[in-house]
Amino acid sequence: TGRTRPERLLQYLQKNGTRGDANNVVDTIDRFCGTVEWAMNVGGEKGKIVDKVVLETNPGTVLELGTYCGYSAVRMGRLLAPGSRLITLEMNPAYAKVAKEVIAFAGLDKQVEVLVGSTTELIPQLKKKLDIDTFDMIFLDHWKQSYLPDTKLLEECGLLRKGTVLLADNVICPGTPDYLQYVRSSPKYLSQHFPSVLEYTNAPDGLEKSVYLG
Numbered sequence: 230t231g232r233t234r235p236e237r238l239l240q241y242l243q244k245n246g247t248r249g250d251a252n253n254v255v256d257t258i259d260r261f262c263g264t265v266e267w268a269m270n271v272g273g274e275k276g277k278i279v280d281k282v283v284l285e286t287n288p289g290t291v292l293e294l295g296t297y298c299g300y301s302a303v304r305m306g307r308l309l310a311p312g313s314r315l316i317t318l319e320m321n322p323a324y325a326k327v328a329k330e331v332i333a334f335a336g337l338d339k340q341v342e343v344l345v346g347s348t349t350e351l352i353p354q355l356k357k358k359l360d361i362d363t364f365d366m367i368f369l370d371h372w373k374q375s376y377l378p379d380t381k382l383l384e385e386c387g388l389l390r391k392g393t394v395l396l397a398d399n400v401i402c403p404g405t406p407d408y409l410q411y412v413r414s415s416p417k418y419l420s421q422h423f424p425s426v427l428e429y430t431n432a433p434d435g436l437e438k439s440v441y442l443g
């Protein structure tokens with residue numbers, strides 16, 4: 230039974246959530262993390278900003294770096310138009326296993342696909358693996374040290390197009406200074422900061438939205 234935090238989160242969802250109701254899944258996971266056990270989901274406050282960016286962008290293809298338990302995949306997947314696809318990369322197989330069950334519980338397993346492996350290994354394979362040419366939106370939420378190298382890798386692999394929206398979590402806490410400096414100074418991006426708080430706390434954090442200009 231729930232030996233790990235992701236397993237305890239999944240068990241709480243299976244016990245207290247409504248299968249097939251993605252909005253309820255988001256609220257139920259937020260209740261678990263707010264009342265039982267903190268977990269590193271993007272959460273409700275930053276999640277409202279993610280919702281706004283997704284609805285404004287209306288992406289047909291989304292790439293998420295860092296799945297964890299699938300909270301943000303469900304949060305974004307629930308807002309996508311029919312026929313849209315969200316691909317999420319997770320290097321920890323135990324996390325990916327829980328995420329697949331959370332995504333299926335939410336009824337989003339047709340729109341959301343979890344790939345297990347490192348971003349460095351998977352990003353160069355995406356065009357071959359999926360019949361996707363470029364992504365309309367990227368959500369960076371994996372490891373702070375990887376944001377910048379993976380962004381450059383996405384550019385090199387031709388997975389970004391004029392207007393692709395990059396949305397990055399945790400640019401304040403834990404903080405991604407090299408990534409911020411790059412997207413804010415490079416002529417290839419137009420960046421905007423959204424101050425917020427670290428999930429389930431009142432510690433300062435924020436999201437950075439950067440539009441790729443090609």
Ligand SMILES: O=c1[nH]cnc2c(O)cc(-c3ccc(F)cc3)c(Cl)c12
Pocket residue numbers: 269270271295370371372373398399402403427428
């Ligand atoms: O590693 C992370 N990946 C993706 N999102 C994350 C997040 O939203 C929060 C944190 C975090 C921040 C402060 C703290 F005290 C403990 C954990 C981490 Cl460490 C990650």
Ligand SMILES: [Mg+2]
Pocket residue numbers: 269270271370398399
């Ligand atoms: Mg995060």
